[in-house]
Amino acid sequence: MIFSKHTAVEAREDGSYAASIQEGWDVVGNANGGYLLAMAARAMADAAGRPHPVALNAHYLSPGRPGAVTINPELIKAGRRFSTVRANMRSDSKELVTLLGSFGDVGALEGPMRIDAEPPELPGPEDCVRIESDPAGFPPAMMGRIDLRLHPEDAGFAIGKPTGQPLFRGWFRLLDEEPIDAFALLLAVDAFPPTVFNANLPISWAPTLELTTHIRGIPEPGWLRCRFSTRFISGGLMEEDGDIWDASGRLVAQSRQLALTPKA
Amino acid sequence: MIFSKHTAVEAREDGSYAASIQEGWDVVGNANGGYLLAMAARAMADAAGRPHPVALNAHYLSPGRPGAVTINPELIKAGRRFSTVRANMRSDSKELVTLLGSFGDVGALEGPMRIDAEPPELPGPEDCVRIESDPAGFPPAMMGRIDLRLHPEDAGFAIGKPTGQPLFRGWFRLLDEEPIDAFALLLAVDAFPPTVFNANLPISWAPTLELTTHIRGIPEPGWLRCRFSTRFISGGLMEEDGDIWDASGRLVAQSRQLALTPKA
Numbered sequence: 400m401i402f403s404k405h406t407a408v409e410a411r412e413d414g415s416y417a418a419s420i421q422e423g424w425d426v427v428g429n430a431n432g433g434y435l436l437a438m439a440a441r442a443m444a445d446a447a448g449r450p451h452p453v454a455l456n457a458h459y460l461s462p463g464r465p466g467a468v469t470i471n472p473e474l475i476k477a478g479r480r481f482s483t484v485r486a487n488m489r490s491d492s493k494e495l496v497t498l499l500g501s502f503g504d505v506g507a508l509e510g511p512m513r514i515d516a517e518p519p520e521l522p523g524p525e526d527c528v529r530i531e532s533d534p535a536g537f538p539p540a541m542m543g544r545i546d547l548r549l550h551p552e553d554a555g556f557a558i559g560k561p562t563g564q565p566l567f568r569g570w571f572r573l574l575d576e577e578p579i580d581a582f583a584l585l586l587a588v589d590a591f592p593p594t595v596f597n598a599n600l601p602i603s604w605a606p607t608l609e610l611t612t613h614i615r616g617i618p619e620p621g622w623l624r625c626r627f628s629t630r631f632i633s634g635g636l637m638e639e640d641g642d643i644w645d646a647s648g649r650l651v652a653q654s655r656q657l658a659l660t661p662k663a
Numbered sequence: 664m665i666f667s668k669h670t671a672v673e674a675r676e677d678g679s680y681a682a683s684i685q686e687g688w689d690v691v692g693n694a695n696g697g698y699l700l701a702m703a704a705r706a707m708a709d710a711a712g713r714p715h716p717v718a719l720n721a722h723y724l725s726p727g728r729p730g731a732v733t734i735n736p737e738l739i740k741a742g743r744r745f746s747t748v749r750a751n752m753r754s755d756s757k758e759l760v761t762l763l764g765s766f767g768d769v770g771a772l773e774g775p776m777r778i779d780a781e782p783p784e785l786p787g788p789e790d791c792v793r794i795e796s797d798p799a800g801f802p803p804a805m806m807g808r809i810d811l812r813l814h815p816e817d818a819g820f821a822i823g824k825p826t827g828q829p830l831f832r833g834w835f836r837l838l839d840e841e842p843i844d845a846f847a848l849l850l851a852v853d854a855f856p857p858t859v860f861n862a863n864l865p866i867s868w869a870p871t872l873e874l875t876t877h878i879r880g881i882p883e884p885g886w887l888r889c890r891f892s893t894r895f896i897s898g899g900l901m902e903e904d905g906d907i908w909d910a911s912g913r914l915v916a917q918s919r920q921l922a923l924t925p926k927a
Contacts, residue, residue: 453872453873453900453921454722454872454873454921456720456763456873456875458718458739458747458763458764458765460739460740460742460747461740475722475724475751475758475761476724476758476761478724481872483722483724483761485749485761485763487739494739494740497739497740497747497749497763498763499720499722499749499761499762499763500722501722501872501873505898506898508898508899508900508923509898509899510896510897510898510899510900510923510924511864511896511924512896512897513829513862513864513896513897514894514895514896514897515828515829515893515894515895516894516895564779565777565779598777600775600777608717608718608745608765609717609718609720609765609875609877611720611873611875611919613873613900613902613919613921615895615897615898615900616897616898629779630778630779630780631778631779631780631879631914631917632774632775632776632777632778633774633776633777633778633879633880633913633914634769634770634772634773634774634879634880635772635773635774636717636772636774636877636879638877638917649897650895650897653895653902653919655875655917655919657717657718657877659772659774660774660775662774
């Protein structure tokens with residue numbers, strides 16, 4: 400249960416939450432954006448008194464380093480089905496992330512069903528390419544904290560053979576069979592390599608400006624089936640869209656982030 | 664210039680902004696979400712000292728009615744390229760919208776270009792179906808404030824013949840050749856009928872929970888070419904994705920909203 404333990408938050412009497420960025424969740428020294436998102440969302444959900452993030456926005460302000468952080472959720476409105484909360488996450492020295500989200504009980508709503516999409520076709524996890532971590536750089540340290548397996552057709556970038564298509568498909572799970580809840584989905588939406596690594600662009604840091612996640616279901620136990628793609632790389636910016644499906648074939652999360660294109 | 668005039672904001676000495684929801688921008692009495700977004704974004708951009716919203720999130724809390732509103736932007740961080748601002752828009756009696764955005768100069772960034780998408784094919788505006796307003800209900804009053812023309816293949820829902828596909832394609836412009844700036848793009852992303860109107864579901868209010876817009880370019884003069892589609896209607900929720908292209912064939916905005924499915 401290392402993910403739960405390393406994203407735990409503790410309520411303080413003043414309404415803020417204490418947490419600690421742990422070692423090993425970084426990409427070249429900077430804490431992964433999904434890891435920070437999960438930590439902040441725990442504090443916001445607790446403050447909202449609601450079990451799940453439903454729609455959560457994050458703007459990344461400064462890289463996070465291991466050490467103590469404070470999250471200060473502020474309730475904007477407690478509605479009948481959703482409560483809307485904003486928060487900043489800051490370290491001693493700076494603002495790291497600012498967030499806004501609506502929280503509720505995913506699965507408590509009812510309505511019609513119509514799906515016009517299919518989960519990505521993938522070889523079994525044992526036939527996909529596990530990304531191992533190299534704490535010294537790439538693949539990043541955080542890959543040692545998760546089990547991420549790429550579709551073999553998308554994995555050549557690691558040996559200098561990008562596909563030319565800004566697309567990654569693959570499997571995601573936590574280590575030691577830790578169950579994937581709504582907060583772990585927030586980790587999953589930012590865990591894959593940037594899609595531009597497959598687009599014949601320079602392989603370097605592509606900082607996220609903004610990341611929005613919609614939690615559409617709580618996953619059944621098992622691997623997540625993930626697809627991340629980019630259609631528009633232009634004007635120094637690119638979007639990256641994620642669809643995440645659970646083992647039962649149900650969409651459980653959608654994400655879109657806006658990132659700066661990597662510099663040569 | 665009725666759009667600019669009707670979304671104008673006035674800075675007060677205390678750092679807040681006064682604005683007024685004008686008549687005629689409503690859908691069955693409730694001000695359109697994109698109209699409110701444009702108004703709030705003007706105040707936030709002014710407070711940020713940056714010309715354009717780049718990534719803007721909004722959570723809708725209560726329906727807006729004509730009358731005075733206050734927007735109170737709060738600067739979270741002024742960075743080198745972007746400034747991040749949050750704000751609430753409230754009327755005398757309630758919170759209407761809460762927002763978070765990063766503002767900057769769209770077009771000042773540089774980077775590689777790669778586009779894996781095409782603008783939607785549309786007959787000319789003169790061969791599309793203009794949505795006229797009926798102040799008494801549907802089509803909504805706000806259609807009298809804009810010039811929105813649907814692809815004829817997508818327009819049958821209005822006479823009880825939905826296509827069965829949650830998709831709308833069409834043209835958008837402001838009245839009287841008012842130019843479309845970044846703020847008018849915020850109007851455009853929420854101006855089309857809900858995609859579910861074409862999905863053989865009940866035609867009724869589909870309230871937006873959250874709406875995120877990325878401004879990717881400032882449009883050249885002329886019509887906007889728009890496409891809105893939905894892939895996942897499930898668990899009482901649905902996303903709606905928008906791509907907006909300018910007259911020169913360049914993507915200028917992307918949007919995604921999470922809405923509640925309409926009730927029977």
